[in-house]
Amino acid sequence: MKFVKEEDEKRKDFIFQKxxxxxxxxxxxxxxxxxLIAVVVASGIFFEFL
Structure with a gap:
């Protein structure tokens, strides 16, 4: 199974197509x-100071 398939390849066993x-x-x-990571960090900092 190939991870990334080029646009011009003719195969069906791939995960992502380029x-x-x-x-x-x-x-x-x-x-x-x-x-989401930034919001979690910001909320952690905000609630720590309350």
Whole structure:
């Protein structure tokens, strides 16, 4: 099984395909995770000082 499939490859056993949808989705998920981590850290700091 291949992890990343190139756009011009003809195979069905892959996890991610290297195209614009996958790149956008990966960037979106990473951004959401960074925002969630920042919110958890900020709330931890905020509630620690109350």
């Amino acid at each position: 195209n614009t949808k996958t790149k956008f989705g990966a960037k979106f998920v990473i951004l959401v995770l960074i925002i």
